[in-house]
Amino acid sequence: MNIFEALNIDKSFSNHQALNNVSIHVPEGSIYGLLGPNGAGKTTLLRIINRITAPDKGELHFKGRSFLPDDIYRLGYLPEERGLYKKMKVGEQAVYLSRLKGLSKRDAVQKLRYWFEKFEMTHWWDKKIEELSKGMAQKVQFIVTVLHEPELLIFDEPFSGFDPVNASLLKSEVLELRRKGTSIIFSTHDMASVEELCDSITLIDNSKAILEGAVSDLKQQFKANLFEIIYHGDAGIINSRLNGSYTLTQDDQLPDGSRRAMIQITEDKKGNDLISVLVAHLNILSFREVLPSMNEIFIQAVSKNKKA
Amino acid sequence: MNKIFAIISREYITRVRKRAFIIMTILGPLLFGTILIAPYKLASMEDTSDKIIAVMEFDSTGAPVDPDSMLFKGIFPDKKHLSFQYLQGVNDATMQVMLEEASYYAILTIDNSILNKKEARVSLFSVKQPSVDLETYIKQNLEGFIFVKNLERDSISPSQIGAAQTRIDLVSSRLNKDGGFKEQKMVDLKRGIGYAAGFLIYFFIFFFGAMVMRGVIEEKTNRVVEVIITSVRPFQLMMGKIIGIALVGLTQFLAWVLLTVGIYQFAVDTLMDTPQTPQTEQVAGQSPVGSGNEGLAGIFDALSTIEWQFYVYLLGTFLFYFLFGYLLYGAMFGAIGSAVDSETDTQQFMLPVTIPLILSIIVLVQAITNPEGQLVYWFSIIPFTSPVVMMARIPFHPPVADIILSMVLLVITFLAMTWLAGKIYRTGILMYGKKVSYREILKWIRFKN
Numbered sequence: 001m002n003i004f005e006a007l008n009i010d011k012s013f014s015n016h017q018a019l020n021n022v023s024i025h026v027p028e029g030s031i032y033g034l035l036g037p038n039g040a041g042k043t044t045l046l047r048i049i050n051r052i053t054a055p056d057k058g059e060l061h062f063k064g065r066s067f068l069p070d071d072i073y074r075l076g077y078l079p080e081e082r083g084l085y086k087k088m089k090v091g092e093q094a095v096y097l098s099r100l101k102g103l104s105k106r107d108a109v110q111k112l113r114y115w116f117e118k119f120e121m122t123h124w125w126d127k128k129i130e131e132l133s134k135g136m137a138q139k140v141q142f143i144v145t146v147l148h149e150p151e152l153l154i155f156d157e158p159f160s161g162f163d164p165v166n167a168s169l170l171k172s173e174v175l176e177l178r179r180k181g182t183s184i185i186f187s188t189h190d191m192a193s194v195e196e197l198c199d200s201i202t203l204i205d206n207s208k209a210i211l212e213g214a215v216s217d218l219k220q221q222f223k224a225n226l227f228e229i230i231y232h233g234d235a236g237i238i239n240s241r242l243n244g245s246y247t248l249t250q251d252d253q254l255p256d257g258s259r260r261a262m263i264q265i266t267e268d269k270k271g272n273d274l275i276s277v278l279v280a281h282l283n284i285l286s287f288r289e290v291l292p293s294m295n296e297i298f299i300q301a302v303s304k305n306k307k308a
Numbered sequence: 309m310n311k312i313f314a315i316i317s318r319e320y321i322t323r324v325r326k327r328a329f330i331i332m333t334i335l336g337p338l339l340f341g342t343i344l345i346a347p348y349k350l351a352s353m354e355d356t357s358d359k360i361i362a363v364m365e366f367d368s369t370g371a372p373v374d375p376d377s378m379l380f381k382g383i384f385p386d387k388k389h390l391s392f393q394y395l396q397g398v399n400d401a402t403m404q405v406m407l408e409e410a411s412y413y414a415i416l417t418i419d420n421s422i423l424n425k426k427e428a429r430v431s432l433f434s435v436k437q438p439s440v441d442l443e444t445y446i447k448q449n450l451e452g453f454i455f456v457k458n459l460e461r462d463s464i465s466p467s468q469i470g471a472a473q474t475r476i477d478l479v480s481s482r483l484n485k486d487g488g489f490k491e492q493k494m495v496d497l498k499r500g501i502g503y504a505a506g507f508l509i510y511f512f513i514f515f516f517g518a519m520v521m522r523g524v525i526e527e528k529t530n531r532v533v534e535v536i537i538t539s540v541r542p543f544q545l546m547m548g549k550i551i552g553i554a555l556v557g558l559t560q561f562l563a564w565v566l567l568t569v570g571i572y573q574f575a576v577d578t579l580m581d582t583p584q585t586p587q588t589e590q591v592a593g594q595s596p597v598g599s600g601n602e603g604l605a606g607i608f609d610a611l612s613t614i615e616w617q618f619y620v621y622l623l624g625t626f627l628f629y630f631l632f633g634y635l636l637y638g639a640m641f642g643a644i645g646s647a648v649d650s651e652t653d654t655q656q657f658m659l660p661v662t663i664p665l666i667l668s669i670i671v672l673v674q675a676i677t678n679p680e681g682q683l684v685y686w687f688s689i690i691p692f693t694s695p696v697v698m699m700a701r702i703p704f705h706p707p708v709a710d711i712i713l714s715m716v717l718l719v720i721t722f723l724a725m726t727w728l729a730g731k732i733y734r735t736g737i738l739m740y741g742k743k744v745s746y747r748e749i750l751k752w753i754r755f756k757n
Contacts (some may be wrong), residue, residue, distance in 0.1 A: 049739075052537060052538065054532065072539075077538045079534040079535060081534065082531065083532040083533070085526075085527075099314040100539035101539050102310075144535070171409040
């Protein structure tokens with residue numbers, strides 16, 4: 001079941017179209033990536049989901065029914081441009097923002113204590129935001145976003161501005177949230193984090209959704225039937241054994257003495273066919289199909305969209 | 309409801325806790341007193357540089373008169389920092405030398421034939437422009453001298469003239485609703501109260517209105533607004549801020565009232581050892597602003613003789629006009645704040661807000677001399693100026709219908725303006741990096757969500 005759906009969304013500003021017939025389907029309990037180059041319309045879509053702006057056309061569905069104004073309290077939103085009151089103390093501010101999300105003061109304090117202890121930042125409670133570093137302030141904002149235990153979290157570029165240690169701390173928190181059943185939409189350019197986290201994605205380019213689906217499906221869809229073989233044997237032995245259905249694209253010596261070959265096969269052949277051709281002539285150490293990375297899919301889809 | 313309360317209390321508490329607020333609350337009464345009293349003090353301050361003025365007399369043929377036989381000798385009494393020397397008349401070149409090289413501040417030349425004229429001219433030569441005080445001093449002494457001389461010529465003694473004069477004390481009484489006449493007491497004092505109240509409202513509107521504007525800009529540039537409006541509606545955020553700051557203003561005002569009364573009581577109880585005697589209204593009414601402590605004490609004594617109902621009425625109307633005047637302008641200031649990216653961009657939108665406020669201050673000054681004039685009447689009805697101008701009329705008990713009309717119009721305008729501001733605010737707070745024009749704002753108002 002999908003926790004959230006945006007269907008055929010159009011949004012124009014005075015001089016350009018930000019979104020053109022964009023749809024997304026976010027499965028419940030999954031992490032959903034919103035990818036796209038700068039200015040593609042990702043943030044506009046997130047703002048529409050958060051009811052900050054209204055779409056010109058299109059429908060929003062939440063848990064299989066129409067998305068209502070009060071559903072907003074079941075969402076948590078971390079905007080790309082982080083912002084907190086600079087002169088307000090961390091603790092007070094976090095309590096305030098949580099109360100606006102509908103928590104009582106007591107609940108807010110209790111939950112905040114848990115998170116502050118978890119992130120080892122209890123001593124920040126009485127500091128002003130302006131006394132914290134940018135990364136520290138972002139941590140505070142992350143906590144405020146998730147504190148009221150929303151069913152759907154929306155992160156706009158959540159890992160930008162974090163050092164690797166904190167970024168990985170945050171990633172593990174995001175995975176932990178999913179494990180507990182929270183659905184998450186996040187936008188990013190960081191393809192590594194997409195590989196690590198996302199179950200499904202939508203790729204938006206130039207205000208259109210040009211790709212949508214589960215990450216595993218997309219990889220199948222974009223695969224080039226490329227296989228990697230690591231083997232012991234003489235150089236040139238593979239090339240001499242291959243016929244027209246197989247093309248050797250690479251054959252290198254590895255530091256440990258073994259060799260690595262990359263072989264592309266035609267659509268009608270399978271990996272097993274390739275093995276049966278070679279297995280009698282060399283000692284295969286490993287054999288795997290090379291799937292495209294999200295980065296490659298991203299670049300390929302965007303450049304194809306440009307040409308179209 | 310809980311959320312709007314959270315917003316109001318945040319806006320209130322963060323501001324009331326600020327050092328600037330506490331200092332302002334304590335210094336406010338002193339500062340305000342200074343602003344009110346300083347002009348009097350400054351005006352009465354004497355020029356402390358010593359000045360010598362040479363007086364020369366010429367006869368009708370233009371020949372200089374010997375100092376010993378001058379008609380006008382000694383008519384100008386010396387006073388502090390100012391003395392007169394009676395010298396033989398000289399030509400222009402010599403006068404120039406006297407002014408530039410000798411230490412004469414000015415030279416006064418008198419044609420002694422002016423004694424017999426109805427209108428006469430006297431010349432004062434100087435390097436710098438003489439002060440109004442000095443000119444008046446010379447004129448008055450000359451006129452007085454000639455007046456007495458002319459009386460002597462007609463054999464009338466000055467004491468006869470004095471005996472023939474009467475001092476008039478005009479007591480104005482107004483027809484009451486129930487048919488009787490009511491004597492108007494302490495008119496000057498009431499004028500003062502009206503002016504002070506109007507000015508205070510003007511000050512509060514500007515000060516706290518700008519605070520709303522800065523608060524909105526702060527939230528916008530911080531980008532915290534994006535987080536908040538996923539929790540509350542923009543209108544709630546705007547109203548929460550405006551109401552929170554209104555409470556800050558009320559707190560400040562009440563603190564000022566209590567502090568002023570407290571300081572006065574303290575001063576009366578400890579510094580002045582004399583028991584507080586009920587003064588007659590006449591004494592206080594004659595000179596509401598005297599010199600120094602005596603004058604101030606006089607004002608306070610006079611204030612303490614006014615019946616308490618008057619204060620309730622005054623305070624009630626003051627709070628009403630303060631609150632709704634502020635709310636009206638607060639909404640406008642909030643909308644401006646939402647439309648810009650930084651405080652420096654506010655200039656172009658400030659004009660429609662500042663012009664009515666400044667107009668109301670100009671009319672307020674006029675209202676002191678004539679609280680029932682046509683201009684004052686209309687400005688006390690028009691909502692954008694009524695909060696300030698009506699306060700000048702309030703101490704003179706204007707018709708209840710006028711007050712109600714003005715109040716109703718103010719509330720209606722406040723509601724309309726808040727609705728309009730909400731529409732501007734809703735779009736404006738999320739608009740970044742765009743130079744906003746009036747045309748653009750009009751589009752936001754028409755935009756339906």
